[in-house]
Each structure stands twice: as C-alpha cells, then as structure tokens.
Amino acid sequence: MKTVELRTPLDDKQISNLESGDKVFLSGEIYTARDAAHKRLVELIENGGELPFDLKGAVIYYVGPAPARPGQVMNSAGPTTSYRMDVFTPLLLEHGLKGTIGKGPRSIRVRESMVENRGVYFAAVGGAAAGIASSVRQAEVIAYDDLGPEAIRRLVVERMPLFVVNDTKGNDLFEQGVAEYRRED
Amino acid sequence: MRELDVAKVTEAVRDLCIDTNIHLPDDVKKALRDALAKEESPLGREILQVILDNHDIAEKERMPICQDTGAAIVFLEVGQDVHLTGGALEDAVNEGVRKGYADGYLRKSMVGDPVMKRKNTTDNTPAIIHTRIVPGDRVRITFAPKGGGAENMSEVRMMTAADGIEGVKNFVVDRVSRSGGNPCPPIVVGVGIGGSFEKCAMLAKEALLRPIGEPNPDPEFDRVEKELLRRVNNLGIGPQGLGGRTTALAVHIRTVPCHIASMPVAVNIQCHASRHGERSI
Numbered sequence: 001m002k003t004v005e006l007r008t009p010l011d012d013k014q015i016s017n018l019e020s021g022d023k024v025f026l027s028g029e030i031y032t033a034r035d036a037a038h039k040r041l042v043e044l045i046e047n048g049g050e051l052p053f054d055l056k057g058a059v060i061y062y063v064g065p066a067p068a069r070p071g072q073v074m075n076s077a078g079p080t081t082s083y084r085m086d087v088f089t090p091l092l093l094e095h096g097l098k099g100t101i102g103k104g105p106r107s108i109r110v111r112e113s114m115v116e117n118r119g120v121y122f123a124a125v126g127g128a129a130a131g132i133a134s135s136v137r138q139a140e141v142i143a144y145d146d147l148g149p150e151a152i153r154r155l156v157v158e159r160m161p162l163f164v165v166n167d168t169k170g171n172d173l174f175e176q177g178v179a180e181y182r183r184e185d
Numbered sequence: 186m187r188e189l190d191v192a193k194v195t196e197a198v199r200d201l202c203i204d205t206n207i208h209l210p211d212d213v214k215k216a217l218r219d220a221l222a223k224e225e226s227p228l229g230r231e232i233l234q235v236i237l238d239n240h241d242i243a244e245k246e247r248m249p250i251c252q253d254t255g256a257a258i259v260f261l262e263v264g265q266d267v268h269l270t271g272g273a274l275e276d277a278v279n280e281g282v283r284k285g286y287a288d289g290y291l292r293k294s295m296v297g298d299p300v301m302k303r304k305n306t307t308d309n310t311p312a313i314i315h316t317r318i319v320p321g322d323r324v325r326i327t328f329a330p331k332g333g334g335a336e337n338m339s340e341v342r343m344m345t346a347a348d349g350i351e352g353v354k355n356f357v358v359d360r361v362s363r364s365g366g367n368p369c370p371p372i373v374v375g376v377g378i379g380g381s382f383e384k385c386a387m388l389a390k391e392a393l394l395r396p397i398g399e400p401n402p403d404p405e406f407d408r409v410e411k412e413l414l415r416r417v418n419n420l421g422i423g424p425q426g427l428g429g430r431t432t433a434l435a436v437h438i439r440t441v442p443c444h445i446a447s448m449p450v451a452v453n454i455q456c457h458a459s460r461h462g463e464r465s466i
Binding site: 021036063064065066067068069075076077078080081083103104105123125126127128129130131133134147148149150161163165173174176177178179180181182183184185 | 225226228229232235236238239242243246248249250251252253254290291292293294303305307333334337365366367368369415416419420421422423425426427428429430456457458
C-alpha cells in the first residue's frame with residue numbers, strides 16, 4: 001500500500017501503477033454522474049450521439065451534491081452507492097473511461113471490464129460529504145440541468161482523498177479486507 | 186380541546202429538517218467514537234476518523250453531514266385532545282419539508298413517478314408521514330431523514346413459526362452480509378418481528394430510533410440483540426465494507442403479536458449517519 005498523487009486525465013501508465021489498498025489524492029477535472037445521467041449517456045452512445053464530455057482518460061464521480069449556498073463552490077458531496085451504475089459502466093470503460101469513484105462493491109462484470117479496458121475504481125468515504133466538498137475548487141453543470149442533483153457537473157478537484165478498490169490486475173479491496181477481519185462465530 | 190395552528194407544525198418540521206441533517210444525536214457520535222477505540226483495522230480506523238471529522242466540519246460550516254439528506258420520514262403522534270386549525274395536517278408537514286429543504290440547502294431527492302418518468306419533485310416532497318392518535322393534548326413530531334443507499338439494503342420476509350428465533354437471527358445476519366459495503370457501514374440494524382406484512386416494516390424503522398446503548402426492555406430480546414451484534418461484526422465487513430471489526434453499531438429489535446400462521450420479519454438498515462430528532466408542541 002502506497003500513497004499516490006494522481007492528476008486527470010488518467011492514462012494506462014498511471015493506472016497500471018495503482019494497486020488495491022493504495023491511498024490516492026486525485027486532482028484535476030472530473031465529472032459527476034449517477035443513475036439518471038448514466039442512462040442518458042449510454043443511450044447516447046448506443047444511438048451514436050455526441051457525449052457532453054470526452055470519456056478518454058476521464059473519471060466519473062457517482063454523486064448528487066446538495067445545492068450550493070450563495071458564494072459556496074460546493075455543498076456536501078459524498079459518493080453514492082456504485083452497484084446501481086454497474087449495468088452501464090462496461091460500455092463507458094470500452095469508450096475510454098478510466099476511473100470511477102463511489103462507495104460499495106462492483107459487479108464481477110464491471111471488475112472484468114476494468115481488467116480488459118484498464119480502468120480503476122476508487123472508494124470515497126460515504127457520508128463524509130462535508131469534508132469531501134472542501135477538495136472541490138470549481139463546479140459547473142455541463143449537461144442535463146433538468147435532472148437537478150443528478151445533472152452532469154464538471155468539477156475541478158484538488159487532492160481529493162480516495163482509496164483504490166479495484167486495480168487493473170483484478171484485485172478487490174472489499175474481498176481482501178473482509179477476508180482479513182472475518183471471524184467464525 | 187387545545188387548539189393548535191398547523192403553522193406550528195410547519196415551523197417545527199422545517200427546523201427539524203435542517204437540524205437533523207447537520208447534527209447527529211449524541212448517542213450515535215459516542216458509538217462511532219467507541220468503535221474507533223476498538224477497531225482493529227488501520228484502514229477501518231482511518232475511515233472512522235474521517236467520519237468523525239466530518240461531523241465537526243458539518244456543524245462548523247452548517248453543511249449537511251451527507252449529501253443524501255434523505256426521504257423525509259415523519260412520525261406524528263397527535264394527542265386526541267388537540268384540535269388542529271389553519272389547514273390540513275399533512276399539507277402543513279409537506280410545507281415544513283419544502284421550507285426546510287430550501288432554507289437548509291438540502292438535497293431534493295424525491296421523484297414524482299417512481300418508475301416511468303422519475304422526475305424530481307424539486308422540493309423533497311411528499312414526506313412519508315406516519316400518524317398515530319394518542320392520549321394527551323400535544324403533538325409530537327419525530328423527523329428521520331433516510332438515505333437511499335441504506336434503505337435499498339432493507340427487506341421484509343414472511344417467515345413461519347417453524348423458522349423460530351434461529352431463523353430470524355440467520356435472516357438478519359444474511360441480510361447484513363449481502364449488504365456488504367453498500368449501506369455505508371458501520372450501520373444500525375432495525376428488526377421488526379410480528380404484526381403483518383406492513384406492520385413489521387414499521388417496527389423495524391421505529392427500532393432505529395431507539396438510542397444506541399439503551400438496552401431492549403425485554404431481557405430475552407436484549408440477549409438476541411447482543412448476539413446478533415457480535416455475529417454481524419464477525420462478518421468482517423467493517424467501516425465502508427473495506428474490512429474491519431465494526432460492521433454495525435447496534436442491532437435493535439421490536440416485536441408485536443401476530444397471526445398463528447405468520448411470523449413477519451423486517452430488517453431496516455440505517456447508515457452511520459443515523460439522523461433523527463423530535464419536537465413536542
């Protein structure tokens with residue numbers, strides 16, 4: 001386990017160096033999307049439409065932030081549960097997506113797709129939403145404003161604290177962690 | 186009859202929406218501090234510390250603890266000697282939610298049509314309101330915003346007498362095991378046993394409101410709660426599911442009588458941000 005400073009967009013070289021359990025400070029542009037936005041993104045890809053942001057090397061953060069107060073860059077913005085995006089994620093990885101940020105484990109299919117397409121999954125601490133907001137320097141809605149909290153936002157983050165859960169070698173921090181601390185009754 | 190203008194209900198609900206989303210009850214904070222002292226996993230300890238630090242940031246900056254400020258779950262206990270004036274009670278509650286979620290800059294997380302359109306109602310209404318008529322001349326409001334991630338891990342099962350208490354225990358442990366890191370552990374587990382299909386779910390939700398550390402009034406179920414807490418923590422799921430000895434802060438059970446053919450059991454999972462508060466007016 002090591003601590004790594006990462007800056008987006010991510011490339012295969014940066015990603016291959018990551019291992020499950022690593023602590024990462026992520027900086028640069030990332031995009032927010034959750035259930036409703038994923039449905040639209042995947043429909044766009046399937047219909048050959050143009051996406052609202054470039055997927056190549058991109059990182060998607062599964063979050064629907066609380067609305068910002070006047071003068072506030074970002075209100076509380078912790079991760080949402082990732083499995084709900086599992087059905088959409090492999091297609092996005094095939095189109096260049098490199099990283100996803102959420103909480104909770106991913107499906108076998110997503111994990112396999114991360115190995116095949118060289119992608120990683122990061123965990124942010126769920127419920128630590130006020131603290132996470134402090135690493136967001138800029139935020140703007142770039143698509144699907146009608147979805148309210150589920151709109152796609154471009155965020156500029158500075159040293160956002162994350163843990164690598166799934167690396168490109170197929171490791172899974174959930175499985176490793178639970179195996180270590182499980183006890184028989 | 187005591188007359189009570191429902192505008193007072195609106196005001197109380199508004200304040201509760203904001204307060205409960207910023208301040209956690211002391212018993213929950215204490216349980217998380219105690220968990221930090223006992224947690225064996227270094228990563229688990231780091232996560233618990235981040236969670237505790239987040240409470241301080243939320244209070245200092247007056248930001249919600251979690252961006253998921255929940256569906257608005259409202260329990261009303263209306264004294265039968267109260268005459269409510271000035272409008273419909275449920276409208277007053279929803280107006281309180283509307284104001285609280287706007288004034289508090291809380292996230293609006295409700296969609297109108299649950300399956301076809303799923304369009305956000307933009308004010309976090311409608312609230313989910315459970316009303317009981319009770320003796321007395323006061324109105325007691327309990328507000329418990331409930332995040333989607335943990336609610337999604339909850340389940341009702343129609344069990345039978347033959348399943349017995351061992352069946353109940355295995356169901357609870359299995360439900361927590363299958364939830365893994367999804368519901369934002371360390372969790373609180375609410376268990377409702379008896380009643381009917383809908384009643385046991387209500388009991389499980391109400392069980393979440395009991396302060397952590399307060400024993401079950403029934404010694405037999407108190408023992409079951411302690412055994413279940415040990416068993417779910419032995420699953421190794423730990424803080425955020427990344428491994429550790431703190432999967433749950435507490436298991437709370439509530440029971441009521443039921444039909445001779447049935448034994449309904451509900452498990453309602455609550456994330457570590459176990460938010461709730463009450464006002465009596």
